Amino acid sequence: MDLKLQGKRALVTGSTTGIGEGIALTLAAEGAKVVVHGRNAEAAAAVQAAIRSAGGEAAVAIGDLSSDLSALKVADEARSAFGGIDILVNNAGVYDQVGWMESSTEKWSRMFNTDLLSMVRLIQALAPDMQARGWGRLIQISSVAAVQPYDFGPDYSAVKAGVDNLTVSLSKHLANSGVNAVTITPGPIMTKGFEELWRAQAAGRNWGESWEEIEAGVVRDVLPNAVGRVGRVEEVAALVALVASPLGGYINGANLRVDGGYVIGV
Numbered sequence: 001m002d003l004k005l006q007g008k009r010a011l012v013t014g015s016t017t018g019i020g021e022g023i024a025l026t027l028a029a030e031g032a033k034v035v036v037h038g039r040n041a042e043a044a045a046a047v048q049a050a051i052r053s054a055g056g057e058a059a060v061a062i063g064d065l066s067s068d069l070s071a072l073k074v075a076d077e078a079r080s081a082f083g084g085i086d087i088l089v090n091n092a093g094v095y096d097q098v099g100w101m102e103s104s105t106e107k108w109s110r111m112f113n114t115d116l117l118s119m120v121r122l123i124q125a126l127a128p129d130m131q132a133r134g135w136g137r138l139i140q141i142s143s144v145a146a147v148q149p150y151d152f153g154p155d156y157s158a159v160k161a162g163v164d165n166l167t168v169s170l171s172k173h174l175a176n177s178g179v180n181a182v183t184i185t186p187g188p189i190m191t192k193g194f195e196e197l198w199r200a201q202a203a204g205r206n207w208g209e210s211w212e213e214i215e216a217g218v219v220r221d222v223l224p225n226a227v228g229r230v231g232r233v234e235e236v237a238a239l240v241a242l243v244a245s246p247l248g249g250y251i252n253g254a255n256l257r258v259d260g261g262y263v264i265g266v
Contacts, residue, residue, distance in 0.1 A: 003245035006031035010244065011078040011085045013065065013122065014092030016043035018191040019141065022233035023089055023240050028056035030241050032087065035078040037061045057082075065092055065118035075125035084133070085126050087244045090119040091141040093159075097152045097197075111155040116162050123170065127179060136179035137244045140167050141236075142255070144187045144263050164255050171253030180252040182243050187259025188223045189231045190215075226261030 005027065015024040016038035028034045028051040036051070036058055038044045044060045051058035059081035063074040078085050093115035098107065123138055130136025142163045149157030163183060170181040188194065195211065198218050202208065207217030215230050223230075236258050242248050243256070257263055 001247075003030045003241055003247055005241065005245050008032045008086045008244070009035070009082040009084055010087035010089065011035040011037060011061065011075075011122070011126070012089040012091060013037045013074075013118070015089075016040055016047055018193065019186060019189060019233050019236050020089070020091040021047055022237040023091060024058070025051060025054075026234070026237035026241050027087070027089075027244065028058060029054065030245070031056075032244075033057040033059075033082045035059045035061050035081050035085070037063070037074060037078070037092065039064055065121060066114050068121060071118060071121035072125055075122055079126070079129070084129055086130065086133075086135060087137045087139070088122055088126050089139045089141065089240060089244070090122060090163075092118055093141075095153065095156050098155075099152050100154055103153075103155055108155040108158075111159050112162070115156070115159045116166070119163065119166065127170075127174070130179045131174065131177045134178040137248075138167075138170060138174075138179065138181040139240060139243055140164075140181070140183045141240075142183045142185045144185055144257065144259050146185065147265070148263050167255065168253050180243075180249070182248075182251055182253070183255040184236065184240055184243065185255055185257045185259065185263075186236045187225060187231055187257065187262040188218070189233060189236060189258075191233060194230070223262060225259060229260070231258060231260055 010027050010032045012024040014020040015036045024034050036044045036047045048058040061074045061077040063070045065071045143160040145157040146160035146164050167181045167183040202214045207214045
């Protein structure tokens, strides 16, 4: 299927690894010009090189999104790379498992800043240009923890609930402008960090040593879903590409889950 992304210009934040990298590679494969973002210049250059070697176009914007000034610098670099940004994928963020009583209010504040306000900064920087052109996509990457929070990482779950809310409000603000706002909500996804997390717990849970055994244990004992496996980065990236494309023009203000049925709801 031709997603008609040829020539569209995309900034994917946090795209030097994991889900963000997968989204950047997929958008580029569909013909979009992609700005790879991260804080590690070497890692960003590696993703840029992978895109170029596959025949795509890519630039790099390096910077922290945790302050207004540095986020604006990233936005300016992304704009200048290809003369503007049509698609913003707000993926950058941090996550660490800390329990309720160990999570300080300072940590809560940092989490809101890095995982929510970072999105706000780039939306405010880039959405007006999209409105002026009459076309754009603002895509936020959330988590199933937003609607089905765990007993650990309460700050992360609360922030992701805020992301879901942000998108709905944003879609109403941008009504009839040609700029759509959508949330994509992954469930358990097979990234390097996900594998490291559960490999570290495998021995204590008697799951075995191979990843196949560990993945089966995670899905059976901790993160059950109706598909019976962990999702893959490519499956999230494919949905992002559809939503980002002109073919996704009637998808607006929505929260689309890619979770194998992990969240039970109607």
